[in-house]
Amino acid sequence: MAIRIIITGGTFDKQYDEIRGNLTFKDTHLPEILKIARCTVGIEVELNQLIDSLDMRAANRQQVLESCRRAEEDRLVITHGTDTMVETAGVLGAAGLDKTIVLTGAMVPYVFSNSDAVFNLGCAITAVQILPRGVFIAMNGRVFPWDDVRKNKEQGVFTPRSESGAL
Amino acid sequence: MAIRIIITGGTFDKQYDEIRGNLTFKDTHLPEILKIARCTVGIEVELNQLIDSLDMRAANRQQVLESCRRAEEDRLVITHGTDTMVETAGVLGAAGLDKTIVLTGAMVPYVFSNSDAVFNLGCAITAVQILPRGVFIAMNGRVFPWDDVRKNKEQGVFTPRSESGAL
Amino acid sequence: MAIRIIITGGTFDKQYDEIRGNLTFKDTHLPEILKIARCTVGIEVELNQLIDSLDMRAANRQQVLESCRRAEEDRLVITHGTDTMVETAGVLGAAGLDKTIVLTGAMVPYVFSNSDAVFNLGCAITAVQILPRGVFIAMNGRVFPWDDVRKNKEQGVFTPRSESGAL
């Protein structure tokens, strides 16, 4: 089974710029993570863009949609900032592609020792292989359909639209 | 959705004993991992046993089977040593319980900086929520039914029985 | 031998605020690091302040000086942001206390997997036990007297005033 991982940046891939003392993007950590994960699934990694999801405009989301459309694989994982992940999932969901698409991200960058990035990637890679056609978000160990998910920004967790997100 | 994680030990939970200079078991790291993962799924952690899977005898596997049978949850994840994971999956598969059971483990203990434990747990927790009734193994980013999987011990990877395991 | 570690914040102790998505202070990591280091030296940890060294004003430096003066121990380590570490060292050096004082910090916060914080702390704790009375900076594996050190901000390294800092 072949999977394409489309990288858009987000907290997942943020690094520390020790000269400026802030978080920024240099490159993706996906190849390194897949190696540590001993992942033997056939995976194509595509660097689509490297931006904070708060900076994502309509054109950026179109660029993601175009990659999904163009991909030869019909199983796609997208790494994405959490702040507007639901919005991008909405654009992809509305497009109705005949593919299984799972978006994931991280609340804490991979380079931190207490990051959720590796766990979330495991969730997304597994979900994309099992789920039927459609667009989903895999976060917090759960899988949500694109049209019933929101980010509770106070708690920092994803929930169905109907749930409060209280832990 | 409620999940029970049944812990049996294996490489996943091994720790370094700095006095003796070898790898051993002290306790499970599951609660710590679930916290780092920001996992919001309802999860019950059960410490079934803490042993190397090479030391697992029939009685140990019965103890796992009994936990599966007894569990109120119908979605179960089992952490297990990789060396005899396939054998335990066989015992559980033959029992034909009306539950979804996913076994996982690690090639490198969680306490190592390059461990696959967190990734694999993400895979298993996701698989157990989506898959139908049956017994499965989640390793290397893949999900295998219990009756078509083997561990290629030279390569250190799980494959379907028919595959060579060459990377 | 008794040592006091006076904490002022700086990159060393910065943490990731996953709700706001930026770096901030919550608490110090010193007790955790000393435990991992298996450090058996008698150490008193004092939380003096937790701020970015770019935000340090004269009053903040006086607060550090007062702690140094008041300390019963005559061997003091100060964790400090790197940007104005030289300036604070100057204030302490000019005060001419009859103590050995070593300032250190980190270019990358402790919570990142590639942090220099633990290494630098080992350097400072060792230097403070061996050096004579005076004020020093321990960074990059080197020890500098307070009046012959500067931070090369382009390279992100400390050097004597006379050196270029080129690696």
Place this chain on the structure above:
Amino acid sequence: MAIRIIITGGTFDKQYDEIRGNLTFKDTHLPEILKIARCTVGIEVELNQLIDSLDMRAANRQQVLESCRRAEEDRLVITHGTDTMVETAGVLGAAGLDKTIVLTGAMVPYVFSNSDAVFNLGCAITAVQILPRGVFIAMNGRVFPWDDVRKNKEQGVFTPRSESGAL
């Protein structure tokens, strides 16, 4: 100032062999650690041997002594297993070389997330630059002369011969 780091193996450099499921040696982690430490001291790394210090025989210690004698640098750090570090320090001390030699090691291998290796290396690199001629052991944040140190194997800590090692 030029320092030579002479590597002999020990817990410091042990790695996990995921095929055999045990701890073993593959290569040294020193270059990686020095990079993370942002260490700008001129350092020559010499791979002398890679063995468990319990396997060290007289010939192995002679090999270390020969490296010390031959070294152009007069400041030497030796990474060494903790179990017989005191014994090797004794051989080097008795040789009376006109150099500063600091032995260090780790109670927990570098590749574990809770390792003391990086801290200890910071201690040793600093001690070797400041101390006068002689042979020393840097462990647990302390520096010991070669003829007044022992390893308390029950506690896993180094102490002067006269101390009990109780924490």
